[in-house]
Amino acid sequence: MLLSLCALLAVGAAAAQEAPPQSTLPDMGKLPAVPPATRAQVQPQYVVVLDAAHGGGDVGARFTDKLLEKDLTLGFSVRLRQALASHGIQVITTRDTDTAVSMVARGEAANHAMAAACITLHATATGSGVHLFTSSLAPTPYTKFLPWQTGQSAYATQSLRLSSEISTALGHTAVPVTLGRTSLQPMDSFACPAVAVEIAPLAGGNTTSATPLTDVGYQNRILDALTAALTQWKNDWRQQP
Amino acid sequence: MITRFQRFLFGAMLLAAVVMAVVLIRMRERAHDRLIMAADSQPMNTLSTALSTAQVETITLLVANDMDGSLISVERKFPMPKDPNARARVLMQKLLEEYAAPKSTHPIANASGVDEVFLMPVPQQKGGQGEMAVVNLNAVFVQAQPSGIEPETLTLLSMIATLHANLPQITEVRFLVDGQQKDTLAGHADLTRVYLASDTQTAVRQ
Numbered sequence: 187m188l189l190s191l192c193a194l195l196a197v198g199a200a201a202a203q204e205a206p207p208q209s210t211l212p213d214m215g216k217l218p219a220v221p222p223a224t225r226a227q228v229q230p231q232y233v234v235v236l237d238a239a240h241g242g243g244d245v246g247a248r249f250t251d252k253l254l255e256k257d258l259t260l261g262f263s264v265r266l267r268q269a270l271a272s273h274g275i276q277v278i279t280t281r282d283t284d285t286a287v288s289m290v291a292r293g294e295a296a297n298h299a300m301a302a303a304c305i306t307l308h309a310t311a312t313g314s315g316v317h318l319f320t321s322s323l324a325p326t327p328y329t330k331f332l333p334w335q336t337g338q339s340a341y342a343t344q345s346l347r348l349s350s351e352i353s354t355a356l357g358h359t360a361v362p363v364t365l366g367r368t369s370l371q372p373m374d375s376f377a378c379p380a381v382a383v384e385i386a387p388l389a390g391g392n393t394t395s396a397t398p399l400t401d402v403g404y405q406n407r408i409l410d411a412l413t414a415a416l417t418q419w420k421n422d423w424r425q426q427p
Numbered sequence: 428m429i430t431r432f433q434r435f436l437f438g439a440m441l442l443a444a445v446v447m448a449v450v451l452i453r454m455r456e457r458a459h460d461r462l463i464m465a466a467d468s469q470p471m472n473t474l475s476t477a478l479s480t481a482q483v484e485t486i487t488l489l490v491a492n493d494m495d496g497s498l499i500s501v502e503r504k505f506p507m508p509k510d511p512n513a514r515a516r517v518l519m520q521k522l523l524e525e526y527a528a529p530k531s532t533h534p535i536a537n538a539s540g541v542d543e544v545f546l547m548p549v550p551q552q553k554g555g556q557g558e559m560a561v562v563n564l565n566a567v568f569v570q571a572q573p574s575g576i577e578p579e580t581l582t583l584l585s586m587i588a589t590l591h592a593n594l595p596q597i598t599e600v601r602f603l604v605d606g607q608q609k610d611t612l613a614g615h616a617d618l619t620r621v622y623l624a625s626d627t628q629t630a631v632r633q
């Protein structure tokens with residue numbers, strides 16, 4: 187009886203190890219474990235992951251018949267990548283074309299990169315300025331293997347610091363910032379300091395009209411601020427525990 | 428050769444089996460009756476009758492503001508039913524009326540988005556009296572919900588905070604759409620998880 191139980195457990199463990207990485211929707215039982223951040227042994231590389239949200243059939247928010255969130259986030263991701271690359275920052279993107287990328291595939295891309303910062307890009311017609319969201323998962327200490335869907339919980343403190351640096355940089359370019367916590371995939375599974383950057387139109391005063399999302403000057407201010415913040419983060423992130 | 432003892436044992440076991448069958452059938456009938464009674468007392472069916480006998484009370488709504496991502500506490504007076512399930516539904520109704528009103532700080536053009544709210548004891552809670560509210564949204568409301576991390580998160584947080592402010596025993600909230608679990612509200616905010624009343628603390632403006 188005891189023997190057969192042991193045999194069953196061994197088979198179960200072997201099956202769990204052999205489970206291939208999933209590329210479909212998250213399945214708690216079969217997901218690969220997130221590798222621990224063993225930065226101490228290897229020379230740390232400064233890698234930034236840019237995750238242009240939505241894509242393919244997932245259009246995100248519909249601003250007009252022709253203007254979709256998925257296109258806006260992709261365009262922004264491409265431009266931010268160029269800006270960061272020109273500052274010598276290595277960038278990994280989760281998508282470079284208008285394709286549907288699963289949440290698990292995005293998580294895998296981010297977690298294999300062992301990135302110093304993971305930025306998920308969104309856009310919305312609601313509110314004003316830039317909304318910076320960090321995960322609402324309760325902070326947990328590092329463990330050797332983090333559960334896939336809540337891997338972000340071990341990076342809660344670092345994510346808040348990264349969010350704070352982006353907020354400061356946006357403040358310098360006079361873009362209003364709203365800070366919040368949310369439960370968002372794939373961000374909750376990112377095993378890296380992660381912030382969701384959601385771009386909203388810039389609300390005008392009583393006499394001026396709102397600056398639309400598509401305004402190039404407005405977009406450039408946000409791009410400059412993000413580039414400045416991520417350049418600054420390069421000096422700060424290594425001091426993290 | 429069957430001994431007298433074996434015959435007695437067989438008879439006793441047969442009797443025990445019959446008694447157990449009768450008890451099980453009775454229990455099943457009672458459980459069925461309880462289920463029917465519970466369904467009858469759901470807010471959908473009793474809301475109008477409950478409201479006709481309700482007393483006017485002051486309720487607190489935590490209203491979302493898209494411009495700064497905060498929840499603002501506002502007080503309203505409204506006849507409130509006694510039954511907690513019905514109270515929870517009226518609270519959601521009143522909150523969505525704020526959002527559907529002109530010049531709303533968090534516009535959603537659908538005031539009747541919550542079909543039911545069910546309260547149930549929080550499973551496996553140690554020594555606590557906490558309840559979980561299951562908020563059943565309808566698909567028409569979800570269609571009207573603006574897409575985005577901020578607008579979706581604020582809708583959920585304001586619902587959770589409003590429920591907890593008026594019914595403090597509600598410590599956890601789950602959201603369904605037309606009775607089914609959905610991945611996100613409108614492409615962003617996660618609807619697969621259980622939300623805690625404490626999740627709303629960072630958003631409430633003091």
Ligand SMILES: [Zn+2]
Nearest residue numbers: 239246308309
């Ligand atoms: Zn989005």
